[in-house]
Amino acid sequence: MNQSVWAVAKWEFFRFFKWRDQLIGVLSLLVTSAIGFGVVKFARSSNDVDLAVVGLSETLKLPDDSPITVTTSLESPEQLRAQLDEKRLDGILLITESGGKDSELDVELIVRQQPGWVDELQQGLNDLKSRRAMARSSILPEQLQAILSPQALKITTTVPSKVSWGDRVVAIGMGSLMMLVCFVGLSFFMVGITSEKQQRITEQIVSVISPQAWIDGKLIGLTGAAFASVATLLVGGLLIGAVVWLAGYEFSIPDSLSRWDLLPLFAILFLGGAVFWNCFFAAVSSIINDPNTSAKSGLLFLPMLPIAAGFMAIPQPDGNAIRVLSLLPGTSSTAMPIRLLLGEVAWWEIAICLLLLICGIWLLRVAAGRIFAAGIMLYGKEPTWLEVLRWAMKPR
Amino acid sequence: MVESPSLVAAYGIGKSFGSVRAVDNISFEVQPQQIFSLLGPNGAGKSTLVRMLIGMLPPDEGRFVWQDGKQNGALNRAKIGYLPEDRGLYKDQPVSATLEYFAALHGLNRSESRRVSQRWIERLELTPYVNSKLETLSKGNQQKVQIATAVLHRPELVVLDEPFSGLDPLNQELMVNLIREIRVEGATVLLSAHQLHLIERLADHVMMVAKGRKVLSGTVAEICQGPLGGKTLRIEYEHPIDQALVQRIQGENEIQGIRLEQPNLIAVSFGAHQNQLAWLNKLHEWGSVRTFQSTTTSLHEIYLRVAAGDEPGQSVSETK
Known part of the structure; x- marks a missing residue:
């Protein structure tokens, strides 16, 4: 291969690949990602939610990594509302029996603004509803899980999968x-x-x-x-x-x-x-x-x-x-x-x-x-x- | 392969693009260490001829024969330095890097490339801009860098298409001196340009083309004293001249032409063998003469006639 081909190759390489620009790009990426992950970590650590629950005799079970701390309160809704306004509480969950034959619950969440933790609360409420339904029927939780689980399929391969x-x-x-x-x-x-x-x-x-x-x-x-x-x-x-x-x-x-x-x-x-x-x-x-x-x-x-x-x-x-x-x-x-x-x-x-x-x-x-x-x-x-x-x- | 005394000889070169006949049966010879100038109006076929000469375009007809006997674009590229009419460089690159790149393309090693680039930077007075990007340079300085890229490898034949365009008079003078130096250093220069006053000073041989054909060829002196050359007699009268007098002698065979340059100033062109003195006496009768002056017809005037198509097909001296 003649010298001019290498001369062109070198010229074209450095015409488009500039070390300084690449280094700046990588550093920018690093700084941005570090800031991004730092912000997420900070947000997660400083996002504890105090939720007062009124009218519930059972336990409200939330996911383990949920930021919500549930406190069963005996105070009146008005007193709790005052605490909410003073930002000593993040939310009030009012639960009452609807009185029907299925013992349905009426649940109301009172918050200052639309919260970002509704999905986790919803999981807890779904779990509460399931537990109450099972308590009314004679089905045990293990039995319900077995009914709802899909049919197991065992796959046997002749060549071991790597x-x-x-x-x-x-x-x-x-x-x-x-x-x-x-x-x-x-x-x-x-x-x-x-x-x-x-x-x-x-x-x-x-x-x-x-x-x-x-x-x-x-x-x-x-x-x-x-x-x-x-x-x-x-x-x-x-x-x-x-x-x-x-x-x-x-x-x-x-x-x-x-x-x-x-x-x-x-x-x-x-x-x-x-x-x-x-x-x-x-x-x-x-x-x-x-x-x-x-x-x-x-x-x-x-x-x-x-x-x-x-x-x-x-x-x-x-x-x-x-x-x-x-x-x-x-x-x-x-x-x-x-x-x-x-x-x-x-x-x-x-x-x-x-x-x-x-x-x-x-x-x-x-x-x-x-x-x-x-x-x-x-x-x-x-x-x-x-x-x-x-x-x-x-x-x- | 038969060796030729001329650096390159062209025989019956022709080229068409579709229905357009760009170059039509042109023959010429360029001698070693000659400054050979190619003249002609825009679209005359000069650049096409040059591109065929350096092997960038194949001719449809005819052949180029080089001194070593090789034909049609078979010349080693390293022996040619070419400055195209349509030209440009990498505007985002520094002057030194650009020159070193072209030196490397010409086969010079790294240290040679640096040395040669540095020499040309100094020679073209570009030292203050050595690390500047080309886009920050004036058009004239960009042009200098461009020319340096074409000649820094000391080619045998330097082909310069419009080397003076974009240069101010000072830099044009620098370029004239540079072309002379290149010739003194042993190179042959083929030059295409429109600055006829510079060509008159530089060229050893001139070939004019128009509409793809060779119309004139010879030294500047031969052309200026040839059938299209001669003398121009300018007579300034005390009072304005009657235009009817001028029109009456317009078609006379004894002169090449007459024109009224000012109301009281006429210019009469004579061929090399036509009698000025008899006409001076005749024109003296038109009025009281203030001044008169006889000058050799310039290349510029001949060029204008050729470009206007007045005098096609004239040949001053035949090439060998």
Whole structure:
């Protein structure tokens, strides 16, 4: 690979990936999340509710983490109302028997403003109603629970399942990261190439290096910038995870994250998939005259469909459709990693997947180079699809 | 491959875009270390010709033959420095980074790129702006950076399309000196420009094109003394001249043309072999003469005639 390709790659990488901006972005994310979680924690700790209950002889059971403290009061409603007005109470719950044969209760909540803890109170009242209904009937609570519970179904698999919910989360996360890489790559190519055309930079560059060398450099530099940007976001996400953990939330790390043996293969698939689609983005961007008005801009989002289709592998990692998608370049970058994590993949499938990916990248790179060479020199108008096809087929 | 004494020779070059004939059967030769100027009105086909010469566009007909025998755009890009007419740079990037990038594209290593960039920054008096983004520079300074990107790798052939546009007279002078220095350093310069007074001072050879065709070719002196050149006689009278007199001799064969520049000032153009003296006597009879002056017809005047389509197809000197 010649020196000018690396010169372009370096230039394009640092044109879009700026350390200072990335660092500021991560720090902003961290500060925002720290403030957010701090506010939530403070709100939870300072949100104790004093509720006076009048007219109830039984216990009102509320969820364990409920902020409501219930006090059975013998004071008159007027006295309690005065305490409410003086903000010594947060609410008064007036309960009276309706007197019907089912011993229904009339319940009224008196508060200064609409409260945020009604759902928790409602749970307690529902529980109270159930207990009263069971007391009137001869059914024991255990019997009622047995009646209402669904039919148990025991599933026996012949191949022991290795997949946990955590694995699924990791699979979804990996697919999402791939989509993010593609979105970021799309924006870099779109902005980069259309601005070069609009600023009339292309002719001078093409007089110095060949369009193929230019697009090759862009593919390396902008793919690298897209991965670096997403990696920075990932680091930011991990730091937020640390903030969440410090804030007192607990979560477990899925076993899939320790599958280091698959990491090289994932890296190849991710990189290959990104380069494959970036070739497409480069070709389409070069035939767009004005991204604000061009009908061709919508075409850039087309690759999102097959990439998203890879997510179908999550519920059925070894279905026929997914097995095909995991072999094709363009979809293999999401479907194959998900299958590797959640399903059974034969070695020959991996081999075919990699072979098709390499061939696909090579063919698309050549076609994109030809379209790019013609497209970047076209100012003020856009080619027809027939012209684009002709460019792609014919070497210049 | 047969080697040629000229740096590049063009034979019967033609190019059409749809039904538009942009370049029609043009032949010329550019000699090593020559400043070769391409003149013509907008839309004459100059930029298309230049793009074909540097291999950016393939000609429909004809061929370019380079000194080493290679043909049609097969010349090593590193040997060409090109400043396009439609030009721009990365406006959000600093001057030094831009120059270093172009140096690297031309194959220079990091330390060479830095050294060469620094030299051009000093040479073009851009030192105060070395770390400034291009968008903060004046148009003239942006133009200087643009030109530096085209020549910093010391190419054999420097192709400059409208290098003076956007420059004030001081910077135009700087550019004239720069082009001369580039030639002295051993490069050949192919120049397309509209500033004819600068071309007269710079060019060793001029080729005029109009409507895609070559209409004139030669040195500035050859063109100015050729069929379209000659002398211009300006006579200022004491009193306004009767316009009917001027119109009466408009079609005379013995002169190229006559025009009333002011009510009391006429300008008569003569070909190289036409007799001014006889006409001076004749025009003296029109009124009392205050002053008269005889000057060589300028490139500007010839250009205007060619651009107006008055004198197509004239050739002063044939290229080899």
